[in-house]
Amino acid sequence: TASPASHSAGTGVFSRTRARITARTLRTDRWWLPPLFTAFGLGAFVVYATIRSFVRTAYWVPEFHYLTPFYSPCLSDSCVPGSAHFGTPFPELPMWIPLGFVVLPFLLGFRLTCYYYRKAYYRSVWFSPPACAVAEPHARYTGESRLPLIVQNAHRYFFYVALVVSLVNTYDAITAFHGSGGGFGFGLGNIVLGVNVILLWAYTLSCHSCRHIAGGRLKNFSAHPVRYWYWTQISKLNTRHMALAWTTLGTLVLTDFYVMLVASQTISDLRFVN
Numbered sequence: 001t002a003s004p005a006s007h008s009a010g011t012g013v014f015s016r017t018r019a020r021i022t023a024r025t026l027r028t029d030r031w032w033l034p035p036l037f038t039a040f041g042l043g044a045f046v047v048y049a050t051i052r053s054f055v056r057t058a059y060w061v062p063e064f065h066y067l068t069p070f071y072s073p074c075l076s077d078s079c080v081p082g083s084a085h086f087g088t089p090f091p092e093l094p095m096w097i098p099l100g101f102v103v104l105p106f107l108l109g110f111r112l113t114c115y116y117y118r119k120a121y122y123r124s125v126w127f128s129p130p131a132c133a134v135a136e137p138h139a140r141y142t143g144e145s146r147l148p149l150i151v152q153n154a155h156r157y158f159f160y161v162a163l164v165v166s167l168v169n170t171y172d173a174i175t176a177f178h179g180s181g182g183g184f185g186f187g188l189g190n191i192v193l194g195v196n197v198i199l200l201w202a203y204t205l206s207c208h209s210c211r212h213i214a215g216g217r218l219k220n221f222s223a224h225p226v227r228y229w230y231w232t233q234i235s236k237l238n239t240r241h242m243a244l245a246w247t248t249l250g251t252l253v254l255t256d257f258y259v260m261l262v263a264s265q266t267i268s269d270l271r272f273v274n
């Protein structure tokens with residue numbers, strides 16, 4: 001097995017107190033498979049989301065008021081009529097600015113600084129380290145104590161913005177109960193949008209920062225029964241945070257894809273009411 005690409009004597013796994021093993025790893029199993037799958041999954045989402053965020057087509061179904069989450073909220077004069085639920089405070093935007101530009105950076109920041117995603121891309125993209133008992137190729141390790149990784153500590157602020165975005169997505173899902181002739185309507189698209197929003201809430205509320213905000217820094221739970229109750233419920237959700245992180249990447253893509261198919265009239269929405 002090859003040695004790590006670079007290793008300053010005395011740092012990381014080559015510290016004086018560590019066993020002197022020059023092999024990069026003694027593991028004989030396929031330890032590289034999970035990081036490979038992770039890199040593939042994250043990469044596929046990034047490619048899809050980037051393309052869809054820029055194309056500006058098939059993101060709104062005027063008949064049923066379905067709006068893809070990638071364009072929500074749509075806040076500029078470039079948004080097709082009806083898709084701007086909160087007005088258009090911004091003028092026409094050049095093509096290189098995605099119509100969801102107001103919240104996309106925050107959502108990206110929320111996911112990038114998420115405790116689970118950090119584990120995922122530290123392992124699969126930065127190899128720091130790629131797996132348990134596999135030495136990383138980097139010579140120095142400064143953790144999250146200085147730029148750029150100190151920004152990870154801003155996660156709780158991204159969480160606050162994500163709460164607002166979840167409210168916006170909920171509003172979008174409710175206004176989508178719209179029939180083709182006006183008034184109430186209900187179709188498969190409502191189920192798609194609704195499931196997506198419920199899972200987005202579950203992902204957002206299962207956040208480690210949310211758990212800490214609910215019950216952190218308390219000396220005595222019995223004196224804070226309400227916060228203790230919230231903390232207990234969020235703790236249960238929190239155990240599924242990784243699963244929710246992946247599920248919501250999937251439902252975001254599926255929701256957008258479904259809206260795209262209906263908006264481009266590739267398929268027609270399955271209608272139950274009107």
Ligand code: FES
Binds near residue numbers: 117203209
């Ligand atoms: Fe994952 Fe906060 S820890 S969203």
